[in-house]
Amino acid sequence: MKGRTALVNTIPYLSLSEGLKFVDNKNAMPIPRTDLAFFNGLGGFTPDGREYVITTTPGQATPAPWVNVLANPQFGTVISETGLAFTWSENAHEYRLTPWANDPVTDSKGEAFYLRDHADGYFWSPTPRPCRGETPYTTRHGFGYSVFEHTERGITSELLVHVAVDAPVKCVRLTVRNVSGRPRKLSATGYVAWVLGDMPEKTRMHIGTEVDQESGAIFANNAYNSEFPGHTAFFDTDETIKFISCDRTEFLGRNGTLEKPAAMKRSRLSGRTGLALDPCAAVQAPFTLAVNEERVITFRLGVGKSREECRDLAKRFKGAEAMQNSLSKVWQQWDRLLGAVHVETPDPSFNVMANGWLMYQTIACRMWGRGATYQSGGAFGFRDQLQDAMALVHTAPHLLREQILLCASQQFPEGDVLHWWHPPSGRGVRTRCSDDYLWLPLAACRYICSTQDVDILNETIGFIEGRPVKEGEDSYYDQPFPSGMTATLYEHCVRAIRHGFKFGAHGLPLIGSGDWNDGMDKVGIHGKGESVWLAFFLYEVLTKFMPFASTRGDMPFAQECAQQLATLKNNIETHGWDGDWYRRAYFDDGTPLGSAENEECRIDSIAQSWSVLSNAGDLDRSQAGMEALNTYLVRREDKLVALFTPPFDMLAHNPGYIKGYVPGVRENGGQYTHAAVWAAMAFAQLGDTKRAWEIFTIINPVNHGRNPEEVSRYQVEPYVVAADVYAAPDFVGRGGWTWYTGSAAWMYRLMLESLLGINVENGTLRIAPCLPADWDSCIVRYRHINTNYSINITQERAGGKKLSIQLDGIEKNDLLVPLVDDLQEHVVSVIVQK
Numbered sequence: 035m036k037g038r039t040a041l042v043n044t045i046p047y048l049s050l051s052e053g054l055k056f057v058d059n060k061n062a063m064p065i066p067r068t069d070l071a072f073f074n075g076l077g078g079f080t081p082d083g084r085e086y087v088i089t090t091t092p093g094q095a096t097p098a099p100w101v102n103v104l105a106n107p108q109f110g111t112v113i114s115e116t117g118l119a120f121t122w123s124e125n126a127h128e129y130r131l132t133p134w135a136n137d138p139v140t141d142s143k144g145e146a147f148y149l150r151d152h153a154d155g156y157f158w159s160p161t162p163r164p165c166r167g168e169t170p171y172t173t174r175h176g177f178g179y180s181v182f183e184h185t186e187r188g189i190t191s192e193l194l195v196h197v198a199v200d201a202p203v204k205c206v207r208l209t210v211r212n213v214s215g216r217p218r219k220l221s222a223t224g225y226v227a228w229v230l231g232d233m234p235e236k237t238r239m240h241i242g243t244e245v246d247q248e249s250g251a252i253f254a255n256n257a258y259n260s261e262f263p264g265h266t267a268f269f270d271t272d273e274t275i276k277f278i279s280c281d282r283t284e285f286l287g288r289n290g291t292l293e294k295p296a297a298m299k300r301s302r303l304s305g306r307t308g309l310a311l312d313p314c315a316a317v318q319a320p321f322t323l324a325v326n327e328e329r330v331i332t333f334r335l336g337v338g339k340s341r342e343e344c345r346d347l348a349k350r351f352k353g354a355e356a357m358q359n360s361l362s363k364v365w366q367q368w369d370r371l372l373g374a375v376h377v378e379t380p381d382p383s384f385n386v387m388a389n390g391w392l393m394y395q396t397i398a399c400r401m402w403g404r405g406a407t408y409q410s411g412g413a414f415g416f417r418d419q420l421q422d423a424m425a426l427v428h429t430a431p432h433l434l435r436e437q438i439l440l441c442a443s444q445q446f447p448e449g450d451v452l453h454w455w456h457p458p459s460g461r462g463v464r465t466r467c468s469d470d471y472l473w474l475p476l477a478a479c480r481y482i483c484s485t486q487d488v489d490i491l492n493e494t495i496g497f498i499e500g501r502p503v504k505e506g507e508d509s510y511y512d513q514p515f516p517s518g519m520t521a522t523l524y525e526h527c528v529r530a531i532r533h534g535f536k537f538g539a540h541g542l543p544l545i546g547s548g549d550w551n552d553g554m555d556k557v558g559i560h561g562k563g564e565s566v567w568l569a570f571f572l573y574e575v576l577t578k579f580m581p582f583a584s585t586r587g588d589m590p591f592a593q594e595c596a597q598q599l600a601t602l603k604n605n606i607e608t609h610g611w612d613g614d615w616y617r618r619a620y621f622d623d624g625t626p627l628g629s630a631e632n633e634e635c636r637i638d639s640i641a642q643s644w645s646v647l648s649n650a651g652d653l654d655r656s657q658a659g660m661e662a663l664n665t666y667l668v669r670r671e672d673k674l675v676a677l678f679t680p681p682f683d684m685l686a687h688n689p690g691y692i693k694g695y696v697p698g699v700r701e702n703g704g705q706y707t708h709a710a711v712w713a714a715m716a717f718a719q720l721g722d723t724k725r726a727w728e729i730f731t732i733i734n735p736v737n738h739g740r741n742p743e744e745v746s747r748y749q750v751e752p753y754v755v756a757a758d759v760y761a762a763p764d765f766v767g768r769g770g771w772t773w774y775t776g777s778a779a780w781m782y783r784l785m786l787e788s789l790l791g792i793n794v795e796n797g798t799l800r801i802a803p804c805l806p807a808d809w810d811s812c813i814v815r816y817r818h819i820n821t822n823y824s825i826n827i828t829q830e831r832a833g834g835k836k837l838s839i840q841l842d843g844i845e846k847n848d849l850l851v852p853l854v855d856d857l858q859e860h861v862v863s864v865i866v867q868k
Contacts, residue, residue, distance in 0.1 A: 085176040100751045102175040103395075103773055104195065105403035109202035109337070112407060113180040113195055115173040117161035118145035119407065121226075123202050123337045126405025127412030128456055129262050130229040131337060134410040144227040146292045147208065147333075149191060152219045152320070157298040160184055160191040160208060164292035175753075177372060177394050178364040188214020189323075199363045203336035203351050207361075210331065212323035223298070223318040224333040226269050227282055230256035241313040243280035246341075251334075251348040252278055252307070252315040253341070261459055266344040267337040272352055273319035279303040282314035332357050371397060374429040375786060379812040383736035384785065386753065392782040393429055395754045396422050399773045401433065406773035413454040413462070416441055417550070418776055420473040425779035427484035427794060428786065428816070434481050435490060441474055442495040442526045447519055448502070449533025453509070464500055465509035466546035468558075468568055472534050472575050475527035479578040484794045491524040491582065508547035508555060527579060528591055534572055535598065538564035538620065541605035543572055545619055550640065553692025553701045560622040566610040567618060570644035570651070573602050577649070603650055615659040616641040616651065618678070621687050628678065634685045637666050638678040639709045646716035657720060663713055664725060672766050673732050674759045675710035676703055681761075698762030700770065705759035707733055707777035711784050718788040718804045727806050730784060733759075738769065755781055790814055792825070799851040801839060803827050803866050819855040825862040836867040 099114035110126060112119040120134040121144075132144035146164050150157040158167040160182055167186040174181040179196040192209045212218050231237035240258040245251070251270035259265065279285055279297065284304055287296025297303060303318050321329055334351050338344030351360060372390040379385055399405075400422045404412050423437040444452045444462070451471045455462025482488050499517035503510065521529075536544045538558075545558035545565035557563040576595045583592040610616050618628025618638035628638040642659035645651025651659070667676045681703025682693040695702035710733045718726035731737060738759075739745050739752025750756050750769035757775035760768045787793050791803035792814055805812065805827070814825040839846045840863040851862055 085174045087172065087174050099407055100173075100175070100753075101407055101773065102180045103399040103403045103406055104178060104180070104197040104204070105398045106197055106199055106202075107402050109197055109204070110398075110403035110405060111195070111197055111204050112403075112405070113175070114407070115175075116163040117159065117182075118147075118195065120144055120410070121204055121335060122405060122410070122412070123265075123267075124262070125412035125457055126403060126410045128232055128459075129259075129265070129412075130232065130410070131267050131335065132226050133229050133234050134405070136408075136410075143292055144229070145335075146225045146295075147193060147206070148223040148225075148295075148298055149186070149189065149210065150221045150223065150298055151187065151189075152221060152301070155299065156187070158186050160193040165294070165298075177368040177390055178398070179361065185213070188212065188216075189218065189220065194361070196361050196364050198351065198360045199367045201336065201347055201350070202338070203334055203347055203360075205351060205357045205360055206333040206335075207354070207357055208331045208333070209328060210321075210323065211328040212325060215325060217325060218323045219320070220323060221318050221320040222271075222273075222331045223316060224269070224271065225285060225292070225295075225316045226314060226335060228254045228267065228313040228315065230254060230262075230265070230267060231259050238313055239310075242309045243307045243311065243313055243315065245278065245307060246345055246348070249345045249348040249352075251345075252280060252317065253344060254280070254313060254315060255341075262339075264340045265337055266341050267335075268344050268348045269315035269317060269335050270333070270348055270352075271317045271319050272332045272354070273321070275320060277303040277318045277320075278305055278307070279316045280307040280311055280314060282312040285314055285316045330354050368394065371430055374817045375792075376815040377786075377790065377812065378815075379790075380809055383734055386736055387734060388782070388785050391753050392755065392778050392785070393425075395773060395778040396425060396782065397430070397433070399754075400776065400778065401437075404774075408771045409774045411454075411774075413456045414440070414444075415454045416444060416451045416470045417473045418454070420477045421776050422779045424477050424480050425782045427480060428792075431481065431485050434477065435485075435487070438474065438477050438481060438490065439493060439495060439523070441477075442493075442523055443498070445471065445474070445497055445526055445530065446500065446514075447497045447517055447529070449529035449531075451530070452498070452514070459513065460498070461511065461513045463509050463511050464503055464514075465548075466503055467548050467552065468534070468536075468544060468546035468565060469549045469571060471530040472572060474530050475579045476575050478523060478527055479575075479582065482582070483578075483796055486797050488582075488585075491522060491527075491586070493523045494520050495523060495526060496520045497526075508559065524582070524586065524588075528583075528588075531575060531579065531595075534568075534575075537605075538562055539624065540564055540609035540620060541601065542566060542609060542620070543568040548690065549619075551692065551701060553690050553695075554619065554627075555690035555692075556688045557619050557621055557627060557690060559690075562622040562624075564620040565618075566606065566616055566620075566628070567638075567641050567644055569602055569606050569610060570641070570648040573599060573606075573650035574644070574648040576602075606645075606650055607652055607655070610641070611652075611655055615662040616645050616655070623687075625687060627687075627689070632685075634680050634682050635678045635689070635703075636680065637662055639663055639667050639676070639713055643709065643712040643716040646719050647712065660713075660716060660720065660722075667713070668725075668729065668732070669761065670728075670732070672761065673738065674705040674761055674767065675713060675729055675732060676761055677701060677706040677709045679703055696762050699760050699765070700758045704761045705733070707755055707757055707759065707775065708780060711777055711780040715780075715784050715788045718784075721804070723804050723806065726789065726804060730789065733781070735769070738767070754778065786814075790827075792816065794853065797853055799823070799825075799853060799862075801825065801827075801849070801851065801862070801864055802837065803829075803864065805829050805866065807868070818853040820857055821853075821855045821860070823851070823853075823860045823862055825864060827864040827866065829866045829868060832867040834867060836865075838865045838867075839863070 102113045111121040121131045159165040162171045172183040182193040190211045194207045243254045246253045251268040254267045285297045336347045377388045423434040452462035453465040497517040497519045498514040500514040542564035545563045548555040549565045549568045580595040612629045642663040645656040681697035683697045714729035735752045738748035747767045748769045750772045755778040756769035757771035793800045811828045816823045
C-alpha cells in the first residue's frame with residue numbers, strides 16, 4: 035500500500051505507518067516506537083493509553099468515524115478522525131452552537147478550516163475533511179484534546195483542538211511551517227455555521243451577527259431563544275490582519291459546499307454581518323512564511339450568558355500563551371481524574387481500557403457532554419447518569435455525590451421521577467418505567483459505603499410537582515415545577531423504594547412501561563405485567579439500604595424491608611424459575627417471557643446475571659441459569675454475547691418498541707454490552723474465573739481492532755465501548771452506538787472490582803482478585819485522596835485456595851487494607867494461591 039509499511043517489533047501485532055511520528059504532547063517528547071503498547075495499522079496507544087493514532091491516505095477512510103468527545107460540565111464538542119463535527123453549550127440538544135447531523139458515517143457540515151496558497155489559489159484543509167489534500171493525514175485523539183498532522187506541497191501543519199476546563203470555549207491552535215524551500219504567501223481560514231438552538235431550520239432566521247469593537251471577535255445572538263436568553267456566541271482569531279464574513283451563502287457560493295467553498299477562490303472575505311443572512315462566522319488571516327519559518331495561528335469558539343461575559347471570554351483566551359495555559363490545565367485535569375487508578379497487567383488491551391479510556395468516556399461523554407455522533411440528547415437520564423457516576427467512587431466520588439443530589443431534585447412526592455430531563459429548563463418525561471427511581475437509593479448506598487459520608491442522607495432536597503401519568507398513558511413530556519416540599523435524601527430514598535412496592539398476580543414487581551430494558555414498554559402496558567429482573571434488582575436495593583434504615587433508628591421501615599426481602603425471595607423461586615433458567619417477565623395476561631415455552635426470547639441474560647449479583651437467587655438455580663446463559667448467549671465464534679435469544683420477530687404478544695429493531699440488532703437479540711458486562715461480573719462472583727475473563731475478552735473493544743479484517747467487521751472505535759454489537763446475519767460483529775453508552779462505566783467496574791478485585795468499602799480496600807490462570811502478577815496503583823497505595827498482586831500455583839495480604843510488611847488477617855490520607859506511600863502485597 036502506498037505510503038505504508040509494516041515493521042516487526044517485540045509486540046507481535048505491531049505495525050506502523052512509514053514516517054509516522056508519535057509524540058507525547060504533555061511533555062513534548064517523541065515516543066519511541068518500541069514503547070507503543072498497541073497498534074493495529076489504523077491506530078495505536080501510548081503505554082499509558084493517552085492517545086489513539088489514526089493515519090489515513092487519500093482515497094482511504096476508516097469504516098466509521100473514530101471520534102473524540104471533548105467536554106467540560108458546561109460545554110462540549112465532538113472531533114472525528116476527519117475533522118471537527120459539532121459544538122454545543124449546556125445542552126447538546128437544546129443549545130447547539132454548530133449543527134449536529136444524525137449520520138454516523140460523515141461529519142456534520144458546520145465547522146471547517148482551510149489553508150490557501152495565494153500564489154496559485156490552491157487550498158486544502160489541515161484536517162482530512164472537508165477539503166482533503168493529496169497526501170496522508172495523521173489524527174491523534176487524547177484525553178481532552180485531538181491533533182491533526184499533515185504536509186501539503188511543502189507546508190506542514192498541526193491543528194490541535196481542546197475545550198477549556200473552566201470556560202465554555204473551544205481552542206484551536208494551528209501551527210504552520212514552511213519546508214518547501216521557498217517563501218510562501220498563505221492564509222488560514224476558520225468557518226462555523228451558527229445554530230444557537232436545536233435545529234438550524236428553526237433558528238437561522240433569528241440569528242444576528244456583528245463584530246464586537248472591543249474584542250474584535252464575531253458575535254452571534256439568537257434573540258428569540260427564550261430558554262437561553264441573552265446568550266451570545268463568538269468566533270475569533272488572534273491575527274491582527276483578518277477578513278471576516280457572516281454570510282454562509284457568500285462563503286459557500288450558490289450550490290456550493292465546504293469541499294469547494296466559493297470564498298476560497300477569492301482573495302478576501304467581504305466583511306458582511308447583520309440580520310437576515312444565512313448566518314455563519316468565517317475568519318481569514320493572511321500571512322507569509324520564509325523558508326523554514328513557523329507560524330502559530332489560534333482560533334476560538336465560545337459562548338457567554340451575556341454580551342459582557344462573551345466579550346470577557348473572547349479576551350481572556352486571546353493569545354498563544356493563554357491557549358497553552360488552557361491546554362496545560364486540560365492535561366492536569368485529566369491526569370488527576372484518570373490517574374487515580376493505574377494498572378499494569380500482562381494484557382496490554384486491558385491496560386489501555388483501564389488506564390483512562392473507560393473513565394474518560396464515562397466522564398467526558400456521558401456525564402458532561404451527554405452528546406456524541408450517534409446521539410445528541412443533552413438530557414440527564416435518571417438511571418443513566420446515576421449508573422455512570424457509580425463507577426466514579428475510585429476516581430471522582432464527588433461527582434457521584436453531585437449526581438445523587440441532582441437526581442433527588444427530579445423526584446415527585448409520590449416517589450417516581452423524571453425518566454430524563456433537559457437542563458437548564460428541567461423539562462422532561464414522566465413515565466411508568468419501573469426501575470428509574472430505585473437507582474437513587476442504590477447509588478446513595480454505594481456512595482456512603484465507599485466514602486463513609488453518611489451525612490449525605492441528611493441533605494435537604496426539594497421535590498418537583500406535575501400531573502400523574504393518566505390511565506392508559508405510558509408517559510408525557512412537560513415542564514414540572516417546584517412542589518414547595520422538601521425532605522432529606524434519606525426520605526427521598528424511602529419514597530423511591532416504597533413506590534417500587536407494586537406487585538402483580540405472581541407477587542413480582544410490576545414492569546410498568548419498561549424496566550431497565552426500555553424497549554419492553556408493552557409487556558405491562560395494561561398495568562398487570564411483571565418483571566423477574568426487577569424482583570432481583572429490588573432485592574439488591576433493599577439489601578443495601580436496610581442497614582441504613584436500622585442505623586438511623588427507622589425500625590418500622592427496616593422491618594418493612596426485611597419482610598419484602600423474604601416475600602420477594604419466595605416469589606422469585608416460585609414464579610421466576612422456568613426449569614433450567616430464570617424467566618424474564620410476565621405479560622399482562624400472565625404469559626411468561628424468557629421461558630422455554632417461548633419461540634422468541636426464550637432466555638434473557640440479565641435475569642440470570644442478576645440472580646447472582648443480587649444474591650437473591652437460589653445458588654444451584656443461579657449456577658444453572660448462568661450455565662444456560664453460557665450455552666445459548668455466549669457466541670464465541672461471532673465474538674459477541676447476546677442479550678437474549680431468539681430475537682423478537684413474529685411473536686403474537688407485542689413486547690414493545692424493541693420489536694421494531696431488526697432481529698439481532700441492538701436490544702433485539704444483539705449484544706447489549708451493558709448486559710454482557712453483568713454476565714462477566716456474575717461469573718466472577720461465582721468464582722468462575724475462566725468464563726468471566728472469556729466474556730471480558732470478547733467484549734473488550736480493543737480485541738475487535740487488532741487487524742484490518744477485525745476493523746472492517748467491527749467498524750467502530752476500538753478504544754471506547756460500543757453499546758451494541760449486532761448479531762443479525764448480514765451484520766454479525768458490527769459495533770454500533772459508541773461513546774454514549776452506560777456500558778463504559780460498568781465495564782470499568784468489571785475490570786477493577788470484579789476481575790482485579792479492588793473494592794472500596796467503609797474506609798478500606800477489600801481485595802479479592804479473580805485473575806487468569808496464566809498471570810503471574812499484576813500491579814494496581816491506587817490513589818486515595820492524596821495518598822498512594824501500590825498494590826502488588828502475585829499469583830502462586832501452590833494448590834488449594836488461599837489469599838494473604840500485607841500492608842507495609844504487616845500481615846492483615848482481616849484481609850482489609852485501611853485507607854488513610856497521610857500523604858505517605860504504602861505498599862500492599864497480595865498473594866493468591868490457586
